[in-house]
Amino acid sequence: MNKFDTLIIGGRYFDGTGGPSRIAHVGVKDGRVARVFDAQPDTSLAKRTIDASGCWVTPGFLDTHTHYDAELLVAPSLSESVRHGVTTVLIGSCSLSMVCSDPEDASDIFTRVETVPREKVLPILKQHKSWQTPKEWVAFMDQHPLGPNVISFLGHSDLRTAVMGLHRATDRNVTPTPEEQQKMEALLEEALQEGFLGLSTMCLKWDKVDGDREWSKSLPSTYARWREVSRLNALLRRYGRVHQGAPNAANPLQVTQYLKETLGWLRKPLKTTLIAMIDLKGNPTVKPMASLVGWLANSFGGNFRWQLLPTPFTVYADGMDIVLFEEFGAGEMALDIRDQLERNDLLKDEQYRRKFRKFYKEKLSP
Structure with missing residues (x-):
C-alpha cells in the first residue's frame, strides 16, 4: 500500500x-x-x-485583497493568480461585493472605483447573476468551476443598496428605517452563517459611483451613520468575524471609531483591519504614530490590524481615468466631468493647471 x-x-x-x-x-x-x-x-x-x-x-499563497467579484463569473479558473502560486483569493473588499444588489446597482458601485469598463461588467452581471441573498450566492459558487479557493466579505455598499435602493443609499439626509436596518442585519447574519469572512465598509469619499443615475456620488457605505455600522459590528463580534474598513483620510480622528469598536474590556473584541496603511507607509512621521495606535488598541484588549501591500509597485495609466486621480481635489474635479470635450477644456485652463500642480505636490493632503 x-x-x-x-x-x-x-x-x-x-x-x-x-x-x-x-x-x-x-x-x-x-x-x-x-x-x-x-x-x-x-x-x-x-x-x-x-x-x-x-x-x-511553497505553501499556497493567500491573496487577501482582490476585486475578482465579476471576473469569477466568466473566468472562474483565475488562471493568472493560480499560475503565480495563489491558492486562495479574498473578494468583497472595500464595501464592494456582488451578492445582494441587482445587476445594474452592483455594476455602478463597482466599475468606476475599480477602473473597469461598465459596458463590460454590466452585461456579465445581467447574464449570470441569478442570486439576491448570501445563501443563494454560496449555492452558485458551490457549483461553479473555481480554480483557487474563494473567501468573501459581504460589502456594506452592496448590502445598503440592496435594502435601501441606490438613490436613498447615497443621500446624506436619509437614514435606514427600522425595517431596513433589520433587513440589513438579517442579510449579514445569513452571510455569516453561510461562512462569509465578515463585513467590509468604506469611509473614503473619493470612491465614486458609475452609471447614469447617481453618477459621481461617493459609495453608499460612506453615507452611513456610525450607529448603523455599530449594529452590524455587534453581529460580527457575536460570530467572531472581521470588520474590514477604510477610514476617511480627510479626518484622521475618525480612526477612533474603529478603535472603540475593537476594544474588548467587558465584551468580545471585534476583529478589525483597516486598509489605510498604504497611504501612511511613505510618511516617516505618520507611520510610527499609526503603528503605536494599533499597539495601544491591542494592549487594551482589542484585535486590530493595519492592512497594507507588502511591496512597492508601479502603476501604469494611459491618461487620468484611474481611481488614483480621485484622491486629490483637482483630479476629482476633472474625473467628475463625463464629457471628454468639457474635460479637455478644463485641462487646458491655466488656473486649473496651476491648481492641479499644487494639489499633486501637496504631500500632507488627503
Whole structure:
C-alpha cells in the first residue's frame, strides 16, 4: 500500500515560516503535507512522483485583497493568480461585493472605483447573476468551476443598496428605517452563517459611483451613520468575524471609531483591519504614530490590524481615468466631468493647471 498520494522530489522547499529554504522532498497524503524529507525517499512509497528539480515548492499563497467579484463569473479558473502560486483569493473588499444588489446597482458601485469598463461588467452581471441573498450566492459558487479557493466579505455598499435602493443609499439626509436596518442585519447574519469572512465598509469619499443615475456620488457605505455600522459590528463580534474598513483620510480622528469598536474590556473584541496603511507607509512621521495606535488598541484588549501591500509597485495609466486621480481635489474635479470635450477644456485652463500642480505636490493632503 502506498504511504503517500504524491511525492514532490528535489524542489527548493519554503515552509512558510520565514526560515531559510532548502532542497527537500515533500510527501502529500489526502491533500495535506504528511512529511518533509531531507534525504530523497523511495518513490515506491507514493502513487505519483513529481520531479520539482529547479522549481520552488511553497505553501499556497493567500491573496487577501482582490476585486475578482465579476471576473469569477466568466473566468472562474483565475488562471493568472493560480499560475503565480495563489491558492486562495479574498473578494468583497472595500464595501464592494456582488451578492445582494441587482445587476445594474452592483455594476455602478463597482466599475468606476475599480477602473473597469461598465459596458463590460454590466452585461456579465445581467447574464449570470441569478442570486439576491448570501445563501443563494454560496449555492452558485458551490457549483461553479473555481480554480483557487474563494473567501468573501459581504460589502456594506452592496448590502445598503440592496435594502435601501441606490438613490436613498447615497443621500446624506436619509437614514435606514427600522425595517431596513433589520433587513440589513438579517442579510449579514445569513452571510455569516453561510461562512462569509465578515463585513467590509468604506469611509473614503473619493470612491465614486458609475452609471447614469447617481453618477459621481461617493459609495453608499460612506453615507452611513456610525450607529448603523455599530449594529452590524455587534453581529460580527457575536460570530467572531472581521470588520474590514477604510477610514476617511480627510479626518484622521475618525480612526477612533474603529478603535472603540475593537476594544474588548467587558465584551468580545471585534476583529478589525483597516486598509489605510498604504497611504501612511511613505510618511516617516505618520507611520510610527499609526503603528503605536494599533499597539495601544491591542494592549487594551482589542484585535486590530493595519492592512497594507507588502511591496512597492508601479502603476501604469494611459491618461487620468484611474481611481488614483480621485484622491486629490483637482483630479476629482476633472474625473467628475463625463464629457471628454468639457474635460479637455478644463485641462487646458491655466488656473486649473496651476491648481492641479499644487494639489499633486501637496504631500500632507488627503
